[in-house]
Amino acid sequence: MTVEPYRPQPIETFQTPEKRQEMIRALAEVRQQFGRHYPLIIGGEKVQTQAAIPSTNPSNPAEVVGYAAQAGASEADAALEAAWRAFKTWKDWPQEARSRTLLKAAHIMKRRQRELEAWMVYEIGKNWTEAAADVAEAIDFTVYYAQQALKYTAKPPLVAVPGEDNESFYMPLGAGVVIAPWNFPLAILTGMTLGPIAVGNTVVAKPAEDTPVIAAKLFEILEEAGLPAGVANLLPGHGSEVGAYLVSHPKTRFINFTGSLEVGLKINEEAAKLAPGQTWLKRVFLELGGKDAIIVDETADLEAAALGIVQSAYGFQGQKCSACSRLIVLERVHDDLMEQVVERARKLVVGPAEENPDMGPVASEKQEQTVARYIEIGKEEGQCILGGHRLEGSGYFFEPTIFDGVAPQARIAQEEIFGPVLSVIRVPDFDAALEVANGTRFGLTGGVFSRSRERLERARQEFQVGNLYFNRKITGALVGVQPFGGFNLSGTNTKAGGPDYLMNFLHMKSVTERF
Ligand SMILES: NC(=O)c1ccc[n+]([C@@H]2O[C@H](COP(=O)([O-])OP(=O)(O)OC[C@H]3O[C@@H](n4cnc5c(N)ncnc54)[C@H](O)[C@@H]3O)[C@@H](O)[C@H]2O)c1
Numbered sequence: 136m137t138v139e140p141y142r143p144q145p146i147e148t149f150q151t152p153e154k155r156q157e158m159i160r161a162l163a164e165v166r167q168q169f170g171r172h173y174p175l176i177i178g179g180e181k182v183q184t185q186a187a188i189p190s191t192n193p194s195n196p197a198e199v200v201g202y203a204a205q206a207g208a209s210e211a212d213a214a215l216e217a218a219w220r221a222f223k224t225w226k227d228w229p230q231e232a233r234s235r236t237l238l239k240a241a242h243i244m245k246r247r248q249r250e251l252e253a254w255m256v257y258e259i260g261k262n263w264t265e266a267a268a269d270v271a272e273a274i275d276f277t278v279y280y281a282q283q284a285l286k287y288t289a290k291p292p293l294v295a296v297p298g299e300d301n302e303s304f305y306m307p308l309g310a311g312v313v314i315a316p317w318n319f320p321l322a323i324l325t326g327m328t329l330g331p332i333a334v335g336n337t338v339v340a341k342p343a344e345d346t347p348v349i350a351a352k353l354f355e356i357l358e359e360a361g362l363p364a365g366v367a368n369l370l371p372g373h374g375s376e377v378g379a380y381l382v383s384h385p386k387t388r389f390i391n392f393t394g395s396l397e398v399g400l401k402i403n404e405e406a407a408k409l410a411p412g413q414t415w416l417k418r419v420f421l422e423l424g425g426k427d428a429i430i431v432d433e434t435a436d437l438e439a440a441a442l443g444i445v446q447s448a449y450g451f452q453g454q455k456c457s458a459c460s461r462l463i464v465l466e467r468v469h470d471d472l473m474e475q476v477v478e479r480a481r482k483l484v485v486g487p488a489e490e491n492p493d494m495g496p497v498a499s500e501k502q503e504q505t506v507a508r509y510i511e512i513g514k515e516e517g518q519c520i521l522g523g524h525r526l527e528g529s530g531y532f533f534e535p536t537i538f539d540g541v542a543p544q545a546r547i548a549q550e551e552i553f554g555p556v557l558s559v560i561r562v563p564d565f566d567a568a569l570e571v572a573n574g575t576r577f578g579l580t581g582g583v584f585s586r587s588r589e590r591l592e593r594a595r596q597e598f599q600v601g602n603l604y605f606n607r608k609i610t611g612a613l614v615g616v617q618p619f620g621g622f623n624l625s626g627t628n629t630k631a632g633g634p635d636y637l638m639n640f641l642h643m644k645s646v647t648e649r650f
């Protein structure tokens with residue numbers, strides 16, 4: 136098998152008229168397809184249901200992008216059965232053939248790149264570049280895992296002892312459940328599904344309620360790539376119903392979850408209970424929320440810091456687990472820095488995602504209510520120095536918002552808001568900055584802007600996060616470059632897009648023969 140060395144996909148920024156025209160065409164073509172119905176996919180069969188989940192456009196919620204069939208318990212039973220049936224043969228496919236199937240899927244994604252981006256612009260309100268980054272990451276996960284999977288055919292080296300032959304080898308676990316969030320509705324769903332599949336497992340995937348259409352597009356691609364029936368099964372539905380059912384199911388071998396801390400804790404608890412007939416301990420992977428901080432000290436390049444803060448706080452409307460939601464700034468540079476941050480944030484254009492603004496809408500009515508509630512809390516807990524309002528119009532639009540003078544223990548400095556709201560905390564020195572940065576339950580991403588080598592080296596050891604960035608934005612981890620996953624209550628540190636990720640979905644067998 137000839138394999139090109141893996142390199143992350145470049146992310147399209149639509150600077151040329153040709154690229155802009157491509158996107159305008161894709162948006163028009165996708166709009167023509169609004170309102171279609173998308174079935175469940177169980178064992179390769181397309182299954183319609185009585186109930187349907189409407190997926191709407193957050194820039195204009197009256198528009199229905201598509202309807203997804205809605206799975207319940209009986210469909211979940213059938214999907215797990217189909218996944219176990221497919222496992223019997225998929226586990227024995229030569230690794231090269233499995234990897235080739237994924238590489239083919241990646242090629243189809245590249246061919247349909249603009250179209251996939253356009254679906255996410257409409258379905259979840261990403262601007263064009265955010266949508267392009269999502270598709271690029273999905274392609275990256277697919278290629279990277281296809282290649283990484285090849286290494287597990289090699290047997291680990293063992294110590295030889297006289298009179299015995301010893302060998303160890305890796306085997307896939309079985310049929311697992313993937314439960315995905317809406318905020319990277321293609322990339323995260325793709326990575327969580329194709330990682331386990333790459334090394335011989337099979338999967339039942341439940342996308343988020345708000346993004347079933349882009350999930351259906353991924354499954355069209357997997358079918359075209361020739362992934363055998365039942366290896367990946369698609370089960371849109373409500374998390375508290377079919378999601379919870381799949382988690383508790385005795386036939387679920389592993390759970391690959393990305394989402395909120397609240398739901399992650401429930402899953403952790405339910406998955407630990409032994410269901411009647413269950414004969415294994417479920418492996419549970421949880422990648423959860425963040426309350427991510429950037430520290431800026433008095434030695435920093437303030438212009439670079441202001442740029443990195445604004446990019447990290449407001450990219451995709453702050454709806455990234457990696458988003459900067461706390462700015463921890465040393466008193467001495469507070470005023471100069473804030474002047475630049477406010478100036479940059481004030482210029483951000485907010486509007487319908489299809490017009491490619493800096494910021495589109497927040498994702499849903501639920502998000503709208505959460506962000507509005509925290510803005511009200513913020514007005515009690517800090518001084519609103521920018522924004523603080525929902526914008527007029529039918530879409531879920533908010534101004535970029537900044538609260539200054541926030542106490543480290545304030546709710547807006549401790550709880551994940553998941554919206555375009557930044558809390559600014561002033562500290563006297565770098566010791567205090569690190570203490571505040573580490574003073575939440577989370578530990579996902581973090582950043583430091585400083586020219587002090589000593590402080591950067593200290594932060595390298597003491598800043599308790601899974602992904603730490605110096606002198607740049609804290610979002611946009613690249614597959615294979617910055618393995619992604621948090622510390623503390625941000626998750627189980629699965630490290631998506633990392634060289635050890637696929638080990639999570641394998642177990643090792645050791646065989647000894649006495650001569
Ligand atoms: N750490 C990471 O890598 C990462 C990446 C993206 C998003 N996130 C986090 O995800 C959250 C935003 O996503 P969200 O709003 O979709 O999260 P969420 O927890 O509300 O939902 C995630 C998924 O869980 C399902 N679900 C809900 N209740 C369930 C239950 N009781 N049992 C089983 N499944 C259930 C939902 O239907 C959805 O598919 C934020 O907290 C964000 O920080 C984390």
Ligand SMILES: N[C@@H](CCC=O)C(=O)O
Pocket residue numbers: 318319454455456457609610611612613619
């Ligand atoms: N991996 C993404 C965040 C995923 C969570 O939302 C990043 O690095 O920005």
